[in-house]
Amino acid sequence: MTVSRREFLIGSAAALALGMVGSAPRAAAAGKKESVDRWVKGVCRYCGTGCGVLVGVRGDRAVAVKGDPNNHNAGLLCLKGAMLIPVIYAGDRITEPMIRRGGKGSPLTKVSWDEALDFAADAFRKALDAGGPDAVAYYGSGQAPTEESYLANKIWKAGFRTNNVDGNPRLCMASAVAGYLTTFGKDEPMGTYNDMDTATCFFIIGSNTSEAHPVLFRRIAQRKENSPDVKIIVADPRRTNTSRIADLHMSFIAGTDLALLNGMAHVIIREELDNPRFYGRYVNFVTNDGKPCAFEDYKAFLAEYTPEKVQEITGVPAADVIRAAKFFAESSSTLSLWCMGINQRTRGVWANNLIHNLHLLTGQIGRPGASPLSLTGQPNACGGVRDTGSLAHLLPAGRMVANEKHRAEMEEFWGVPKGTIQPKIGHHTVALFEAMAKGTVRAVFIHCTNPAHTLPDLNALTKGLETAFVAQTECFMDAETLKYADVVFPAAFWCETDGVCGCTERRYALTEQAIKPMGNCRPTVQILMDFAERAGVDPKLFPYRTAADIWEEWRTLSKGSPYDFYGMTRARLKRESGIKWPCPAEDHPGTNLRYVRGEDPLVPANHPDRLFFYGRPDGRANIFLRPHQPPFEPADKEYPFVLTTGRVIDHWHTATMTGKVPELQKAYPSAFVEINPDDAKKLGVSNGDRVVLETRRDKMTFPARITDTCMPGLVFCPFFDKNKLVNRLFHHAVDNTSKEPEYKICATKVYKQA
Amino acid sequence: MRSNVKRTLQVFAVLLLGVGVFFLYLDKAFPRVRCEGAHLSVPEKYADCVSCHAKSTARATQDWKESKHGAMLVKCVVCHGEPDGKGSIPFSANPDPATICARCHDPAMQRMAAKFGGSADCNTCHPRHQNPLHSDAYQHKAPSGKTSF
Ligand code: SF4
Numbered sequence: 001m002t003v004s005r006r007e008f009l010i011g012s013a014a015a016l017a018l019g020m021v022g023s024a025p026r027a028a029a030a031g032k033k034e035s036v037d038r039w040v041k042g043v044c045r046y047c048g049t050g051c052g053v054l055v056g057v058r059g060d061r062a063v064a065v066k067g068d069p070n071n072h073n074a075g076l077l078c079l080k081g082a083m084l085i086p087v088i089y090a091g092d093r094i095t096e097p098m099i100r101r102g103g104k105g106s107p108l109t110k111v112s113w114d115e116a117l118d119f120a121a122d123a124f125r126k127a128l129d130a131g132g133p134d135a136v137a138y139y140g141s142g143q144a145p146t147e148e149s150y151l152a153n154k155i156w157k158a159g160f161r162t163n164n165v166d167g168n169p170r171l172c173m174a175s176a177v178a179g180y181l182t183t184f185g186k187d188e189p190m191g192t193y194n195d196m197d198t199a200t201c202f203f204i205i206g207s208n209t210s211e212a213h214p215v216l217f218r219r220i221a222q223r224k225e226n227s228p229d230v231k232i233i234v235a236d237p238r239r240t241n242t243s244r245i246a247d248l249h250m251s252f253i254a255g256t257d258l259a260l261l262n263g264m265a266h267v268i269i270r271e272e273l274d275n276p277r278f279y280g281r282y283v284n285f286v287t288n289d290g291k292p293c294a295f296e297d298y299k300a301f302l303a304e305y306t307p308e309k310v311q312e313i314t315g316v317p318a319a320d321v322i323r324a325a326k327f328f329a330e331s332s333s334t335l336s337l338w339c340m341g342i343n344q345r346t347r348g349v350w351a352n353n354l355i356h357n358l359h360l361l362t363g364q365i366g367r368p369g370a371s372p373l374s375l376t377g378q379p380n381a382c383g384g385v386r387d388t389g390s391l392a393h394l395l396p397a398g399r400m401v402a403n404e405k406h407r408a409e410m411e412e413f414w415g416v417p418k419g420t421i422q423p424k425i426g427h428h429t430v431a432l433f434e435a436m437a438k439g440t441v442r443a444v445f446i447h448c449t450n451p452a453h454t455l456p457d458l459n460a461l462t463k464g465l466e467t468a469f470v471a472q473t474e475c476f477m478d479a480e481t482l483k484y485a486d487v488v489f490p491a492a493f494w495c496e497t498d499g500v501c502g503c504t505e506r507r508y509a510l511t512e513q514a515i516k517p518m519g520n521c522r523p524t525v526q527i528l529m530d531f532a533e534r535a536g537v538d539p540k541l542f543p544y545r546t547a548a549d550i551w552e553e554w555r556t557l558s559k560g561s562p563y564d565f566y567g568m569t570r571a572r573l574k575r576e577s578g579i580k581w582p583c584p585a586e587d588h589p590g591t592n593l594r595y596v597r598g599e600d601p602l603v604p605a606n607h608p609d610r611l612f613f614y615g616r617p618d619g620r621a622n623i624f625l626r627p628h629q630p631p632f633e634p635a636d637k638e639y640p641f642v643l644t645t646g647r648v649i650d651h652w653h654t655a656t657m658t659g660k661v662p663e664l665q666k667a668y669p670s671a672f673v674e675i676n677p678d679d680a681k682k683l684g685v686s687n688g689d690r691v692v693l694e695t696r697r698d699k700m701t702f703p704a705r706i707t708d709t710c711m712p713g714l715v716f717c718p719f720f721d722k723n724k725l726v727n728r729l730f731h732h733a734v735d736n737t738s739k740e741p742e743y744k745i746c747a748t749k750v751y752k753q754a
Numbered sequence: 755m756r757s758n759v760k761r762t763l764q765v766f767a768v769l770l771l772g773v774g775v776f777f778l779y780l781d782k783a784f785p786r787v788r789c790e791g792a793h794l795s796v797p798e799k800y801a802d803c804v805s806c807h808a809k810s811t812a813r814a815t816q817d818w819k820e821s822k823h824g825a826m827l828v829k830c831v832v833c834h835g836e837p838d839g840k841g842s843i844p845f846s847a848n849p850d851p852a853t854i855c856a857r858c859h860d861p862a863m864q865r866m867a868a869k870f871g872g873s874a875d876c877n878t879c880h881p882r883h884q885n886p887l888h889s890d891a892y893q894h895k896a897p898s899g900k901t902s903f
Pocket of ligand 1: 044045046047048049050051076077078079080081082212213214215216
């Protein structure tokens with residue numbers, strides 16, 4: 001006993017000493033104002049909101065971040081964006097190239113750049129010799145700057161001659177892309193964030209805007225504050241903080257939103273709130289299998305979706321379905337916002353089509369405040385991946401791999417022989433990792449993403465990473481995918497290099513280099529070019545010195561295309577805080593209302609109609625007759641709960657960045673499971689108890705958080721925690737068209753840990 | 755018997771010293787706010803500030819919750835920093851507007867300065883935590899469960 005007291009005293013004395021040492025510099029820091037030598041313009045590293053930031057630099061260090069007053073966020077940042085600095089100087093930054101000499105499972109050892117590049121190039125050459133062009137692949141990211149995605153796309157499709165180019169936007173935006181393409185003929189939204197300042201009704205479905213896009217939520221809330229008559233409808237099985245400003249919250253049973261959307265269309269027609277003048281002029285009606293039909297067919301198709309039937313399917317009271325439809329159609333301008341709740345679904349494209357249907361049926365489109373605006377999750381999924389065509393079925397600026405004319409155009413522009421680009425569509429993400437497991441894809445280059453954490457059904461799909469040769473660019477040592485990497489290239493991080501990002505609203509903004517890359521890090525464009533040359537790709541394909549040279553080429557390529565941003569020179573992007581395309585000339589201010597005569601430069605000034613959906617052959621958009629279909633794995637007797645995933649405001653994606661910020665990490669150090677109080681009572685679970693989630697794939701334990709955020713029958717886990725890879729519990733069924741997996745719904749058992 | 759008393763006194767004195775040292779340590783290591791020392795030993799039991807401050811400083815917490823910052827989930831640490839001082843923002847119970855407010859409100863501060871000549875302290879006119887929304891937009895429909903507090 002005496003001994004333990006003595007130990008306690010020694011411990012206390014030591015702690016006192018440590019505490020004093022530690023607190024002295026902190027006390028000094030607390031009193032000191034942040035002084036900076038210069039502010040360098042950029043965009044936030046995190047979400048698809050794409051807030052403008054100014055990075056404060058003192059000497060050769062970044063010391064502060066503040067919001068860019070000239071960008072759409074008008075100087076505001078959310079808590080993540082405001083605390084970006086510690087991420088740059090995180091203790092586990094990777095600053096040296098590393099290879100795994102002894103194969104998978106052996107330790108990573110630091111090597112020179114030459115050795116690392118040769119190591120990767122050798123593996124790729126061997127894979128090409130053994131399996132031909134389709135034995136190699138690139139797996140990219142909606143976080144990589146545009147120049148990097150454009151370059152990688154070109155190297156793989158025209159250099160290695162494979163269309164095995166895909167990336168994490170497949171897991172995120174693919175259904176929104178296919179939704180826009182099928183309805184309007186061209187990807188990307190027609191509206192912008194400006195619509196939030198004029199809309200009189202917001203229809204937010206499948207999006208927790210408050211936590212996933214906080215600065216946009218603030219803008220919506222501001223609108224509501226200024227004009228309390230503005231109506232806000234939130235449709236989400238979870239009652240999140242977003243619903244705090246809602247006039248109407250609809251908790252539907254997860255996976256039944258297609259019925260809800262058709263039910264709203266039913267009410268709109270029944271109450272004669274539709275706009276025949278609009279759809280008579282601008283819309284074609286199309287059956288589910290793509291055949292033309294008439295409005296009467298659509299009306300007959302909707303007949304079964306009465307509010308009462310919709311209540312039966314969705315659990316939303318019939319009166320609320322009617323209210324929502326009326327709010328939507330009666331408002332002077334309705335803005336729809338949606339995100340992963342709609343996209344990450346086996347019927348994600350249909351759900352997207354059904355949202356567009358509501359806008360086309362009511363004419364809530366092409367006016368300030370009236371628009372279907374899909375929110376994007378990553379800072380550059382739109383600009384970097386969708387627009388540059390860095391996916392398995394796409395080519396730059398809206399061209400398709402399967403289209404011979406498009407391939408020929410790209411071959412001519414890139415100066416490669418005719419027939420270089422293969423006509424065969426490459427592997428989409430899930431198929432790519434399956435092909436890696438089978439050994440048909442032998443080597444993959446993974447850039448700026450962490451698939452071992454973010455893929456669905458991880459136990460099945462990480463087999464691909466265990467089998468294939470993996471070259472990876474990564475900045476942080478705790479990324480899960482590093483466990484599988486054979487070679488790791490330390491890439492320059494965020495403001496250590498320059499590059500353009502395109503956010504949700506078609507806005508391209510340049511992040512300028514503020515500081516030198518840390519340690520031995522190099523800009524990714526340099527890494528890609530050095531690697532490709534050593535792997536045997538003709539260096540004439542990439543005659544660039546800097547990212548700016550690549551931008552110049554991509555800008556030229558966009559000229560005259562439906563993605564025209566020829567007017568965005570590097571110099572202009574340095575001067576201005578983001579510009580929205582189409583922007584065909586240097587003196588063009590950018591476009592707020594796409595497809596609108598007098599606004600969109602691609603609509604001829606003398607066009608007979610005010611709106612022109614030029615992506616469609618006849619200039620008309622499609623209203624699709626898409627029926628309700630249940631999710632791939634609804635709850636059943638054996639697995640009676642629905643499990644869903646999502647974000648929390650404090651963390652972003654796999655938390656390799658936000659986990660380095662003490663404030664954010666402490667707010668949410670680890671994942672939990674949200675359970676409705678009624679369910680908790682039945683299960684005998686109280687707050688903090690350890691609860692097992694068991695699905696057909698795997699089972700995991702989480703601490704319980706009892707809250708009525710989740711409706712009964714639904715449980716929610718955030719996916720940021722690397723120690724609790726919740727995606728192991730999910731299946732990997734994908735949408736037929738977009739090939740996007742259904743992260744939002746799987747069936748699970750829930751019970752208290754014994 | 756006497757040696758027993760002496761020994762008890764010695765132990766008591768040592769204990770007293772130990773307790774003193776311990777509190778001195780807490781005072782130095784956790785300036786002003788001592789929540790870190792109180793309950794954060796198991797990572798999964800880490801709490802956000804609000805769960806304790808709803809009891810200890812109920813008024814300020816409620817004001818925050820009803821304010822724009824509360825509705826937008828601009829949490830305590832964004833302006834105040836971590837109470838253990840180990841965070842990325844220096845801890846301060848009274849954050850300096852010139853550095854902290856300016857990170858988001860720089861344009862508004864400049865507009866204010868141009869209009870009214872500026873003030874060293876934003877809180878003179880905008881009392882801290884008390885910036886409720888002028889309409890009732892945020893007050894009805896608040897979910898009773900906590901999403902992120
Ligand atoms: S809303 Fe998104 S882009 Fe804006 S500061 Fe927050 S994380 Fe960054």
